[in-house]
Amino acid sequence: NTGAFTYDPGFTSTASCESKITFIDGDQGVLLHRGYPIDQLAEQSNFMEVSYLLLNGELPSKSELEQFSNHITRHTMVHEQLAQFYRGFRRDAHPMAVMCGVVGALSAFYHDSTDISDPHQRLVASHRLIAKIPTIAAMAYKYSVGQPFVYPKNNLSYTGNFLNMTFSVPAEEYEIDPVVEAAMDKIFILHADHEQNASTSTVRLAGSSGANPFACIAAGIACLWGPAHGGANEAALNMLREIGHIDRIPEYIARAKNKDDPFRLMGFGHRVYKNYDPRAKVLGKAATEVLNKLGKQDPILDVARKLEEIALTDPYFIEKKLYPNVDFYSGVILSAIGFPTTMFTVLFALARTVGWVAQWNEMIADPEQKIGRPRQLYTGAAQRDYVPLAQR
Ligand code: SDX
DSSP: OOOSOOOOOOSOSSTTOOOSSEEEETTTTEEEETTEEHHHHHHHOOHHHHHHHHHHSSOOOHHHHHHHHHHHHTTOOOOHHHHHHHTTSOTTSOHHHHHHHHHHHGGGTOGGGOOTTOHHHHHHHHHHHHHHHHHHHHHHHHHHHTOOOOOOOTTSOHHHHHHHHHHOBTTBOOOOOHHHHHHHHHHHHHTSOOSSOHHHHHHHHHHHTTOOHHHHHHHHHHHHTSTTTTTHHHHHHHHHHHHOSGGGHHHHHHHHHOTTOOOOOTTBOOSSOSSOOHHHHHHHHHHHHHHHHTTOOOHHHHHHHHHHHHHHTSHHHHHHTOOBOTHHHHHHHHHHHTOOGGGHHHHHHHHHHHHHHHHHHHHHTOTTOOOOOOOOOOOSOOOOOOOOGGGO
């Protein structure tokens, strides 16, 4: 008999969390990072600068940005023993499974930055995670395709370094196309942070217990992998490929509207946006630009455009306020760059690491923060006495 149910949720890791990092207005389709609109950052900034902004709250001066970028660059290598860690996985392991394992193992390698009560260790761990995540992600790809790991190069940009570690092979240097580097950097910016989404809340909740930052980010990666969250970019491109032709779109729209069918349009809908996801707007435009600049045609982009057009005029989607989200167009660009769909969520995790780290630092630095302990509405059996087996 619960009667009127009220409780003080305490640190519920979502509803009651305060933060200065990212603001979303879901009804208006507004996303701000430290007050700056996402479309302005995506079009005018770069991922290192946005990373500095998320971590420090202000855009850096030229010297601040150079110092931050150089510092990150000088931590991109991973412990050589960590490379052995990959060899325990099967080659056909999903790269996200590898990411969960390898990032979680970082706390076994970098003991000198796991004491969260020490601000200096927190800073070292934060920079290590941001610096090493591209190397770890590229190694996950290389391992999955049976190619040798490629070491980072300090003369390359953060994003260029990642592309080189991913696509370069000993027999042939990878030539970094500025169009590809710019598109990749823009995709990283668009995925960097997004308020208290499921994976960020997971990182905050894990961090609230005092767990080390490497373990917390590994927890965030695990949560992001779900198809309802970051796994949707892989699922969205697979869905578009399954549809294959604009003639088959009505069949999938009908399935998405059928309550008895578990199928949902991947890359559509959002827990917060009840308007167009501003990131999807930027990505939708970028998809056409990048494919044109690369001289590539992808019929899947035509399917995506037509699907969006039909869905946005369908009464069901209008009533439910369902719009394309960040995952709807990203896969078209990533595929054109050369990534397999299994790497899409790894790229999301790579970019989101700076957001997770910024949010984790904000929480840990708050002297008022307590361990997260969401409560529940109990709907089970009322108290009753044990019945011995002989009487059952
Ligand atoms: C990300 O939180 C974040 O910020 C996440 C993220 C980030 O940057 O961290 O933005 C990244 O995770 C984006 C979302 C990626 N996921 C997908 O694209 C998967 C497909 N989308 C859905 O599974 C869904 O839209 C969710 C999970 C994203 C939200 O689902 P909800 O909570 O059910 O959304 P809702 O309450 O707004 O749904 C309203 C209605 C529901 O129907 P009714 O119960 O009212 O009858 O719309 C339906 C939903 O069933 N609906 C869909 C749909 N999404 C919602 N119907 C068909 N296709 C869809 N995609």
